[in-house]
Amino acid sequence: MLTLFRLAFLASCLLYLVQAQAEPVAEFFGRQGSSHTNNWAVLVCSSRYWFNYRHMANALGMYRTVKRLGIPDSNIILMLADDAACNPRNKFPGCVYSSSAKTLDLYGDNIEVDYRGYEVTVENFLRVLTGRVEPSVPRSKRLLTDDRSNVFIYMTGHGGNEFLKFQDSEEISAFDIADAVAQMWEKKRQVYLPSLSAPTDRVLNACTRYNELFFMIDTCQANTMYSKFYSPNVLATGSSVIHENSYSHENDRDIGVAVIDSYTHYVLEYMESINKTSQATMQDLFDTYDPAKIHSHPGVRPDLFPRSLRDTLVTDFFG
């Protein structure tokens, strides 16, 4: 009799505890914030040669920012089409600067370039996004996202109306990227998940490859590149509208070429004010766009994105 009463008491205590925890827990999981658990970044510089130094500086600047805000190297795919730091024309060998003050070496310590040189191709980029890589491709070169990953894709290079030039020999079109992202949304990935009943079974888990995707592109006529997305949960922004060029920001007179593009420069400048705990929203970021300073008209495409931009933190994608 007493045991029964004690059991009931214990059960009710447990229930109460669970209930007590449930509220803040439910609140934590149920608030109108992002439902992601991990962040990934894919940073692509698609142009090679010395005079495209600024594109590599763009990508490296974004890489540094993303790392500073907390995404580890294992979650970053950095694709650089050429090696500006070790180019024989570089007056500062082994260094890549994004401003002529040369205070910050972007190629300093701890850089992990995943796809380098001629490996940066349209095919590899699409394979990375869709996950259709050869079995021999190492883990560091795979985008191992799941349905709780927020993915940040940043692309820079020479582009035009609905295309981006890769490596001087091929192009990727806006349709290709849109289709790849669509595949990411629909992609069913095999997940090795042994169940309790059958430890050696493989269970096919249906899960998309991203929770939310933020696409940023800095090229000429960049906004045309995101015009073809049709998958949900995609937020996109670009540096210039159709028929408009994107301009470089600054030339360094010792390196001899332009070192950073306008749009990326101002975005990175804003990001310097963000840290890991910042509550700044995406709307704040987009509000800093100033066409007069950037010399082109950046655009935003929020229609596929479910949440309001005022509720989306910058660190949802960048950290």
Added chain:
Amino acid sequence: MGKVQDVLRKVKQKLRGDGNPTVAKIRRQRALRDRLWRGLPFIRLLLFTVGYVWMLVIPSSQLGQGTYIDENALQPGQVNMYWNWEEVHRADQILADLEQLRDRNATSDEIAQYSVAVFEKLGIPARTQRYSFDAVGQVINGTNAYAVLQSPRASGTEAIIISASWLSRTGEGDGTLNLRGVSTVLALAEYLKKYSLWAKDLVFVISDGYLDGMQAFISTYHGESQSNMRAEPLSLQSGVVWTALNIDYPGHSFSHLGLFFDGLNGRLPNQDLLNSVSLISRHSAGVPILIYDHIDPREARNLPSLLPSWFPKALKENPDVQEYAARARNIYRQVNYQARGAASGVHGLFHQFRIDAITLFAVPANGPHGFHALGRVLESSLRTCNNLLERLHASFFFYLLVGPGLFMKIGSYLPSAILVGTAMLFSGLGEWINAGWIHSIAQPAQGDHEENKKVATQAAVVKWRTRHRPVLQPIVIMVLTHLLGALLFFLVSSSWFSARRTMNGIVLFLAFSAIPLALSQVVPPSPASHASIPAVLKAFNLCFASALISITAVLNFPLAATLAVLLGLPLTFAPTSPPASPVPSRVAKYAAYATLALGWLVFCPEEVRKAVWNWEVLRVWFAPFVCVVYVPLVLQAGLVSLLPS
């Protein structure tokens, strides 16, 4: 659908008339041919007029466009230049050494050894190269010095050549020394070695003489040999050369940098190199740029006007006329160099190996610039050349530079020569057709006397009939004239001729004028029923000359334009003499043509010497061209007027 076809048929009937459509077509074609034939003199006149007027209009201020940088990789003028007074001081020290060498009449070997010593002390491997040319009775000797600064971080597959010749290009190599140019190269070597940002090997060349030294060097570098050249092989290797800069600094200071760009046989470097150096000089170093050494009298008031004194004042002060005169001066000089196939400087020897090269000529003046400015221009230009990832290919290879920063694309000037060639072609075809027909007036049948007189005048029927055109004889005549030309060339380039040029020039002139005269006596006249030989010869002559002008126009426009001017009207209007014309008049006409063909032997012995030297040493084909192609063509026209038709 059927109705539409009906309508179409009715329209066609109205336009073309009833009856057999084939007959109508043939009638139409005949009518067109007749109209063309009757209009031929007019068409010819029109083409000649447009062609020649176009040539005169080329320097107009309304034509031309601004130069621009086409190759994106170049990025000229984007770098800081750190060449400063220390480097200038070093250049001054080297200059003092060179002046000492000059003052004690040092030999070529000693000068080359000095340069090698300077390079070696800097740690840049350097060697000398002895060479000798057997040219036109003289032996040209010399010693080049060269050094290869290997690219510190790159593989050295490509190279940039920085050169200075011992003799300056002043007066086309009249013996003025280029001491400061050599000092600049040596001081540059020391300065450039401090930087590790060279993606290409830097090859420094101090070539001996004016053009001969570099010819020996660059031919040996590319593995080419000449029968009359003996040059030591190069023991230091480097990569493929894409660009080359030659420095010519004869005076003490300079006010402008003149850009010289004409190459052998009328080749030009890619315009991007010129434009880059021009931009760098003007914007980064503050040194104004000139085309050649033509200082514009509109900027330097102390210089005499380009226009002759007898020009009316109103025209002289008209800005368009002044612009025309300035451009015409530039174009004339360019035509002068390119038509003769002569290089305007050492850079001209590089173009044959697909190397884009120019000479930076420091126009002597009391002016503000010296080693400091020149060094900075060169430093920035070399950084720009360093940025290249592939050979210059984007900008123009065919252009007329009409002013610093102004040029004309090929489409703006090429048609002028082609039009003249076309006019000659039409003339030739007209002559050919003419030669194939003979007309005779047939009398009507006899009748009453009085009636006959009236009828006779009215019914005189002009009948055309074809006649045979002799082809073999004119072709044999043409071939013989060309062989004569080859013989002329052989004699002109022999040492016998160069011994006493003026005297022998007159001898050759008389001899080669007389030979066709004598040979024409043995030409059998064609029978009356056949076309006359001179007529057919004129047709062939014109067609051949037209083809020559058109083909040359796309290779070397100035040469084609010169041919168009010299050959156009004389060949087209070569008078064929009727059989009854007296011999003296025919010989007089022939003599005029002979003077046009061979007069240069008498009047321009210096040009002949230069042309032969260019052929011997540099393989410029102007001299053989004149002898084997131009002279025979004009002699053929002379024969047209000499032979009785």
